Amino acid sequence: MNKLVIIGCDRSAGEALRSLQETGYCLPEGVIYQPLPCGGSLDVLHVLRALESGAERVLVLSCYADACRSFNGNTWAEKRTAAAQALLTEAGLGQERITYRQVSPNMSADLGAWIHTLINLEPVEAQDRA
Amino acid sequence: MNKTVAVLGGSADAGWVVEELLALSYSVAWVGQEDLPDSPRSDGLRAYPRSRVSAVSGCVGSFRLELSAPPERAVIDAAAIIVAMGNQRLPLGADARIPAHPRVLSTQVLAERLSAPRQISGIAPAQRQHILFALDMLELSGKQAVVETLELALRTHDTWHCEVSVLYRELQVDSDLLESLTRTMREQGIVFHRLQDALPVVDDSGVHVKHADGVLDGDLLVIAPVVRPRSDSAELAGLLRIALGADGYFQQLNVRSYRPGLSNRKGIYLAGRCHLDADDAGARADAAQAAANVAILLGQDHLQPETVIAEVGSTKCIRCLTCIRTCPHAAVELAAYGQVTAAKVVELACFGCGACAANCPVRAITMKGIDVPVWLQEAALV
Numbered sequence: 095m096n097k098l099v100i101i102g103c104d105r106s107a108g109e110a111l112r113s114l115q116e117t118g119y120c121l122p123e124g125v126i127y128q129p130l131p132c133g134g135s136l137d138v139l140h141v142l143r144a145l146e147s148g149a150e151r152v153l154v155l156s157c158y159a160d161a162c163r164s165f166n167g168n169t170w171a172e173k174r175t176a177a178a179q180a181l182l183t184e185a186g187l188g189q190e191r192i193t194y195r196q197v198s199p200n201m202s203a204d205l206g207a208w209i210h211t212l213i214n215l216e217p218v219e220a221q222d223r224a
Numbered sequence: 225m226n227k228t229v230a231v232l233g234g235s236a237d238a239g240w241v242v243e244e245l246l247a248l249s250y251s252v253a254w255v256g257q258e259d260l261p262d263s264p265r266s267d268g269l270r271a272y273p274r275s276r277v278s279a280v281s282g283c284v285g286s287f288r289l290e291l292s293a294p295p296e297r298a299v300i301d302a303a304a305i306i307v308a309m310g311n312q313r314l315p316l317g318a319d320a321r322i323p324a325h326p327r328v329l330s331t332q333v334l335a336e337r338l339s340a341p342r343q344i345s346g347i348a349p350a351q352r353q354h355i356l357f358a359l360d361m362l363e364l365s366g367k368q369a370v371v372e373t374l375e376l377a378l379r380t381h382d383t384w385h386c387e388v389s390v391l392y393r394e395l396q397v398d399s400d401l402l403e404s405l406t407r408t409m410r411e412q413g414i415v416f417h418r419l420q421d422a423l424p425v426v427d428d429s430g431v432h433v434k435h436a437d438g439v440l441d442g443d444l445l446v447i448a449p450v451v452r453p454r455s456d457s458a459e460l461a462g463l464l465r466i467a468l469g470a471d472g473y474f475q476q477l478n479v480r481s482y483r484p485g486l487s488n489r490k491g492i493y494l495a496g497r498c499h500l501d502a503d504d505a506g507a508r509a510d511a512a513q514a515a516a517n518v519a520i521l522l523g524q525d526h527l528q529p530e531t532v533i534a535e536v537g538s539t540k541c542i543r544c545l546t547c548i549r550t551c552p553h554a555a556v557e558l559a560a561y562g563q564v565t566a567a568k569v570v571e572l573a574c575f576g577c578g579a580c581a582a583n584c585p586v587r588a589i590t591m592k593g594i595d596v597p598v599w600l601q602e603a604a605l606v
């Protein structure tokens with residue numbers, strides 16, 4: 095089972111991840127990175143399919159506002175992530191399974207820290223039961 | 225391939241772009257609403273002074289611009305377009321908040337008085353007089369106007385031997401020219417004060433301006449010009465389908481990580497003070513960048529689409545026009561597929577961002593050139 099699926103704009107998240115990997119970092123087992131050409135191409139279905147395929151959590155990454163090559167890809171990504179979170183809440187599954195962050199290509203250290211935090215969180219079901 | 229470049233704007237900025245393009249051996253069609261500045265004579269240059277762009281069609285590699293240039297109309301076929309229309313300077317009287325008073329002058333009026341022979345003008349201030357120069361008093365003056373105003377302040381000090389002070393809001397000393405100018409001014413006893421948010425008080429006793437440490441009293445107040453985006457920017461942006469920022473200047477595509485001067489449309493570039501605040505040196509450098517952007521585009525014998533692009537399934541399309549409205553790069557249009565009309569992605573114009581695919585309500589758009597894992601394969605990218 096994948097613990098974490100990262101869906102991110104390849105121009106920001108992808109660059110940050112590649113810089114991190116250049117330092118010798120390897121994605122931990124169970125973590126998958128799925129690049130998108132831009133945050134604007136994120137579909138709610140991407141997030142839901144990632145969860146459906148067994149991911150415990152999904153991390154959606156887009157550029158910062160004003161840094162998107164296509165102007166408002168980050169806004170689309172944020173809106174669609176919120177829509178996916180709303181669907182999870184409606185289904186009683188806990189919206190904390192989905193995290194949205196803005197990232198720039200030079201934030202490789204932050205990206206590594208986010209991944210570390212997310213994969214070390216308690217499973218969501220356990221939280222739900224608590 | 226047609227390698228003509230259309231340069232739009234009658235500003236000095238456009239003149240520098242034209243020079244750069246001619247130096248790279250491109251054919252240039254230069255269109256300006258005004259008389260065009262002097263330019264090098266060249267067989268590669270066609271000039272359209274006092275002409276207005278009235279329609280634009282096509283895409284990168286094959287733009288068509290229609291001009292209304294009384295008494296006749298003209299058509300330009302261009303592979304690329306550079307917008308270099310500059311900004312506009314407002315006359316001093318344009319802002320009613322600045323009191324109209326003989327003690328308040330524009331830089332232009334002061335420069336004329338300074339150049340007039342003393343016996344004719346008879347208005348050289350006595351040495352004890354104090355002349356205040358205000359930059360960005362109510363609105364931004366722009367870098368070039370700041371340079372010119374500081375040079376004028378120094379010249380006034382040197383010529384009339386009077387006391388000179390400079391008031392400013394944000395003075396970014398970010399060029400060699402400004403650094404040496406401000407250093408020379410300080411060495412000569414010219415004092416700089418940061419303006420407070422208050423209008424000058426002008427009466428018969430003099431001019432009184434609030435600054436960060438108190439009130440400065442002077443005999444004359446010289447106000448640097450104010451610059452604003454040209455009032456016809458929005459109309460041209462609409463015709464070209466390129467973005468204007470909230471401040472009214474042309475918006476550059478992603479200022480942080482891409483080459484400067486790219487607009488949201490492939491093949492349309494921005495140069496000079498229609499999209500950035502620069503002094504003349506900065507605007508010249510930007511002209512060279514714009515020409516380099518064209519050279520990157522047209523340097524090969526043919527144009528290449530991006531590796532990832534969108535494609536419309538014409539039989540699925542319900543012609544809702546969502547993709548046309550959503551595409552940030554104006555790369556989708558309606559087209560005839562035999563008997564059917566549907567959305568069509570102009571391959572050369574597409575940046576492959578996928579916004580159209582994610583927004584299409586019937587999932588009629590697919591992204592070509594992307595590997596999609598099986599677990600995602602029912603989502604929109606397929």
Ligand code: SF4
Nearest residue numbers: 551574575577578580
């Ligand atoms: S992928 Fe779609 S939205 Fe993005 S540039 Fe191409 S046509 Fe426009």
Ligand code: SF4
Nearest residue numbers: 541542544545547584
């Ligand atoms: S969004 Fe989809 S259905 Fe609507 S016009 Fe574009 S391709 Fe056709």
